[in-house]
Amino acid sequence: MARSLKKGPYVDEKLLKKIKIGGSKPVKTWARRSMITPEFVGHTIQIHNGNRFIPVYITENMVGHKLAEFAPSKLFRQHGGKKAKEARRKP
Amino acid sequence: MARISGVELPSNKRIEIALTYIYGIGRTSANEILQKSKILPDIRVKDLTDEQVDVLRNVIESDYKIEGALRLEIQENIKRLININCLRGLKHKRGMPVRGQRTRTNARTRKGPRKGSIALKKKSKMKK
Numbered sequence: 781m782a783r784s785l786k787k788g789p790y791v792d793e794k795l796l797k798k799i800k801i802g803g804s805k806p807v808k809t810w811a812r813r814s815m816i817t818p819e820f821v822g823h824t825i826q827i828h829n830g831n832r833f834i835p836v837y838i839t840e841n842m843v844g845h846k847l848a849e850f851a852p853s854k855l856f857r858q859h860g861g862k863k864a865k866e867a868r869r870k871p
Numbered sequence: 872m873a874r875i876s877g878v879e880l881p882s883n884k885r886i887e888i889a890l891t892y893i894y895g896i897g898r899t900s901a902n903e904i905l906q907k908s909k910i911l912p913d914i915r916v917k918d919l920t921d922e923q924v925d926v927l928r929n930v931i932e933s934d935y936k937i938e939g940a941l942r943l944e945i946q947e948n949i950k951r952l953i954n955i956n957c958l959r960g961l962k963h964k965r966g967m968p969v970r971g972q973r974t975r976t977n978a979r980t981r982k983g984p985r986k987g988s989i990a991l992k993k994k995s996k997m998k999k
Contacts, residue, residue: 841955849957 789815789844799823808833812848827851873916873924875931877938886919886927887912895937904930 783790792811799807799819806824821840826833827847834851842850873889874880881889890901905912908926910919919927931937936944952960962969968981979985 839955841951842957845955845957849959850955852958852961 789817791815791817795825799825806835809847812846812851814847816842816845816847818843829853873919873927875924875928880916882916884916885913886910886916889916890927893931893937895935895941896931900935904935907934 790813792809792814795807795809795811795814796817796819806826808826808828810828812827812829816838818840820838821843822838824835824837825847826835827850828834829851830853836847836850873882875890875893879889879893881892887898887901887905890896890904891898896904902912904927908923908930910923910927914923949960949963953964954960959969966981966983967974968978972978974982
């Protein structure tokens with residue numbers, strides 16, 4: 781279900797503050813639920829995926845998505861043992 | 872014989888239904904269109920006058936995105952998701968269901984026919 785329009789987009793305040801301050805280092809964050817606002821564009825944000833931080837460069841197209849969408853928390857390894865391994869190597 | 876925006880020409884049906892043969896028009900928008908152009912939904916397509924067809928054509932062309940333009944828009948939306956490398960894009964790329972459905976079973980519409988050693992064994996058995 782979509783979020784109520786009355787509330788407006790959810791943006792993690794601490795993260796937004798950190799980005800506004802700026803600095804050369806990319807910002808590390810656990811706030812995967814935070815929406816990407818126009819202020820984020822052009823920054824590299826390291827998004828936690830539960831295991832490590834994934835650096836994501838924010839572009840204009842990403843505005844309106846949540847940070848979590850760019851740092852998948854699940855890893856899919858192929859089924860099928862040896863055969864699949866060989867098939868994966870070829871391409 | 873009515874031809875609206877390209878190749879649509881269903882004949883013996885009521886226009887309410889016939890309009891839904893156009894990609895991008897369903898029952899709801901078909902009825903909207905008929906209301907706007909002041910045509911009864913019960914008329915058969917072959918009984919429409921040329922002027923009525925013209926009115927329909929104008930209403931559809933001005934207010935609705937249909938056929939090629941709509942398909943293109945959908946394709947572009949998907950392409951955007953893939954390009955920004957978000958989860959939904961990855962799911963599209965992989966041919967997996969995008970809206971959080973289960974994939975342990977089912978999801979055959981997106982994933983296509985079963986593949987894997989067990990499925991192949993079953994298939995060869997059926998042939999015998």
